[in-house]
Amino acid sequence: MTDAMKDSKPGGSIPALSAAGPADMPERPKAWQLLLRDKRAIVGLTVLGLIVVSTLFASVVSPYDPLSQEFDILLPPSPTHVLGTDDLGRDLFTRILYGARVSLFVGITTVTISMVLGVAMGILAGYFGGWIDIVFMRYIDLQWAFPNFIIAVYLVAVFGTGLANVIVAISLAFLDDFARITRGMVLSIREEEYVLAARSIGASDTAIMLRHILPNAIAPIIVQATLSVSFAILAEAGLSFLGLGVKASTPTWGLIISDARSFFTRAWWLGIYPGLAIMITVLSINFFGDALRDVLDVRAE
Amino acid sequence: MRYFVGRVMQALIVVWAVGTLVFFMLRAVPGDPIQALLADVDPRAADVIRAKLGLDQPVWVQYIFWMRNTLAGDLGQSLYGSHQEVSQQIAEAIPRTVSLALVAFLISFTLGLTAGIVSAVKKDTFLDYGFNLAAFLGISMPSFWIGIVLIIVFAVNLRWFPSIGYKPLSAGLDQWLRYLILPGLSVGLPFSASIARLTRSAMLEVLGQDYITVARAKGLNEKRVVFRHALRNALIPVVTVMGISLALLFSGSVVVENVFAIKGLGRVLIQSILNRDYPVVQGSILLVAVLLVFMNLAVDMLYRLIDPRITYD
Numbered sequence: 072m073t074d075a076m077k078d079s080k081p082g083g084s085i086p087a088l089s090a091a092g093p094a095d096m097p098e099r100p101k102a103w104q105l106l107l108r109d110k111r112a113i114v115g116l117t118v119l120g121l122i123v124v125s126t127l128f129a130s131v132v133s134p135y136d137p138l139s140q141e142f143d144i145l146l147p148p149s150p151t152h153v154l155g156t157d158d159l160g161r162d163l164f165t166r167i168l169y170g171a172r173v174s175l176f177v178g179i180t181t182v183t184i185s186m187v188l189g190v191a192m193g194i195l196a197g198y199f200g201g202w203i204d205i206v207f208m209r210y211i212d213l214q215w216a217f218p219n220f221i222i223a224v225y226l227v228a229v230f231g232t233g234l235a236n237v238i239v240a241i242s243l244a245f246l247d248d249f250a251r252i253t254r255g256m257v258l259s260i261r262e263e264e265y266v267l268a269a270r271s272i273g274a275s276d277t278a279i280m281l282r283h284i285l286p287n288a289i290a291p292i293i294v295q296a297t298l299s300v301s302f303a304i305l306a307e308a309g310l311s312f313l314g315l316g317v318k319a320s321t322p323t324w325g326l327i328i329s330d331a332r333s334f335f336t337r338a339w340w341l342g343i344y345p346g347l348a349i350m351i352t353v354l355s356i357n358f359f360g361d362a363l364r365d366v367l368d369v370r371a372e
Numbered sequence: 373m374r375y376f377v378g379r380v381m382q383a384l385i386v387v388w389a390v391g392t393l394v395f396f397m398l399r400a401v402p403g404d405p406i407q408a409l410l411a412d413v414d415p416r417a418a419d420v421i422r423a424k425l426g427l428d429q430p431v432w433v434q435y436i437f438w439m440r441n442t443l444a445g446d447l448g449q450s451l452y453g454s455h456q457e458v459s460q461q462i463a464e465a466i467p468r469t470v471s472l473a474l475v476a477f478l479i480s481f482t483l484g485l486t487a488g489i490v491s492a493v494k495k496d497t498f499l500d501y502g503f504n505l506a507a508f509l510g511i512s513m514p515s516f517w518i519g520i521v522l523i524i525v526f527a528v529n530l531r532w533f534p535s536i537g538y539k540p541l542s543a544g545l546d547q548w549l550r551y552l553i554l555p556g557l558s559v560g561l562p563f564s565a566s567i568a569r570l571t572r573s574a575m576l577e578v579l580g581q582d583y584i585t586v587a588r589a590k591g592l593n594e595k596r597v598v599f600r601h602a603l604r605n606a607l608i609p610v611v612t613v614m615g616i617s618l619a620l621l622f623s624g625s626v627v628v629e630n631v632f633a634i635k636g637l638g639r640v641l642i643q644s645i646l647n648r649d650y651p652v653v654q655g656s657i658l659l660v661a662v663l664l665v666f667m668n669l670a671v672d673m674l675y676r677l678i679d680p681r682i683t684y685d
Contacts, residue, residue, distance in 0.1 A: 332631075357512055
């Protein structure tokens with residue numbers, strides 16, 4: 072790194088540098104066009120869009136309240152209650168709609184948090200090396216020895232249940248994936264000529280990391296983030312199902328399925344439909360993520 | 373050999389780090405289990421129990437005691453019920469978890485390899501698309517829900533299999549298997565989907581290589597080309613993921629044991645968390661860590677034995 076400083080030549084012009092910086096800039100619109108031509112991406116995005124819109128406008132889509140109890144208990148699916156009712160007479164379709172809020176909220180917030188933290192760790196470790204690298208990577212290796220879901224369960228065991236704790240647990244559980252990917256990318260980009268050029272004209276470390284390295288490392292991070300949303304949704308559902316998720320009164324997909332266990336013989340719909348909701352949501356995210364990976368040409372690990 | 377010793381040391385350090393982290397974090401979090409246990413009992417009684425459990429000592433003293441006891445195989449007692457020894461509870465749980473993981477492993481690799489090979493050989497046919505879609509569905513379903521669907525269909529309606537419970541191997545192979553088929557499928561099916569996708573892409577890569585073309589040009593029949601020449605090399609990446617696969621099958625069984633009421637490690641862990649039974653939480657977290665870390669180590673070592681190109685350095 073210090074060699075690069077010694078080699079620095081005066082007169083590296085700024086316009087030339089910014090053209091060389093984000094090297095794949097001209098290809099980017101092409102990537103989006105490709106994505107819009109991909110059937111998987113279109114199907115995934117459409118279904119996801121429908122889910123997001125209907126859960127945001129849940130009170131318009133469904134005439135029922137997710138918590139109000141009526142006397143019509145355990146009704147099978149019918150025109151008035153399209154997916155039937157549960158043991159307290161609550162409309163199942165409505166509960167699934169409101170459950171989508173929790174799932175999507177947890178999925179998006181956890182991945183955002185773990186992406187920001189993980190990418191920061193990966194960049195700092197990869198860029199500076201030395202003791203920062205050693206400390207961060209020791210931690211990441213420790214976490215790497217365990218499946219993400221187990222880490223989330225461990226953390227909930229320590230922090231306790233509830234929405235905030237679940238979000239913290241899942242965010243931390245997925246951190247290592249982002250840190251590893253980012254560090255790997257930074258290690259190869261760090262030696263690129265445009266980084267040396269930026270350094271030679273006296274760009275600060277922060278500027279080099281944020282303006283030159285990050286944009287070129289972003290493709291695999293985006294793909295990982297997309298697929299992580301689906302893993303996070305599955306993890307949240309798993310935690311809720313086990314009783315380690317949000318408060319028992321909140322309708323979540325995992326919790327509805329868990330409650331359904333007492334009514335297998337009388338009300339199959341309570342167990343089947345919330346799971347279908349999980350599957351459709353996760354499937355459409357996976358479709359989109361898969362298409363994104365192909366379009367951005369990121370190799371699967 | 374030196375490499376091996378180094379890896380074992382590393383594994384031990386990971387286990388120690390997890391145990392220590394959990395030990396201190398459990399104590400740093402507000403909320404006293406004894407307080408919760410004896411909410412409206414005489415506070416002096418609570419003090420007596422605290423003293424008995426050593427919870428009145430400073431944390432670092434507790435830590436030294438804990439380390440000493442753990443190394444001696446004493447993980448403490450459950451706070452509730454008959455105050456069962458944690459080590460005994462875990463010893464009873466391990467065969468159940470291992471049984472489930474074994475059945476799930478067999479199911480996922482049989483299904484995954486078959487589907488992957490067929491997909492690759494019949495690339496771009498209806499069959500390939502079908503398997504592809506099935507694999508996509510497989511990775512998008514939570515394992516516990518697959519369990520619920522299987523129970524509703526095969527236990528409640530068709531009555532082919534028992535819906536919950538576990539029979540040890542000593543009750544007979546057929547009984548053992550009968551109880552493990554549905555849980556095994558719940559854990560194994562999502563995983564077979566990943567195996568199928570991996571096998572397919574590995575097979576396609578190998579089938580495109582020159583020596584396969586040569587083998588075909590020599591006039592070998594297709595079966596021989598696929599099974600003798602292609603599959604062998606395609607299996608290398610599949611074998612590599614076996615290590616990770618064991619860990620993932622294990623994390624799947626943590627949830628699925630709770631669907632089928634199998635008192636394995638996963639159920640012990642989750643129940644203790646729900647009951648705030650801290651000695652059991654700590655013990656089962658530690659044991660899960662030991663199991664995972666040494667499983668990874670074993671697979672890694674095995675892989676190095678199989679593929680001599682990997683050197684010990």
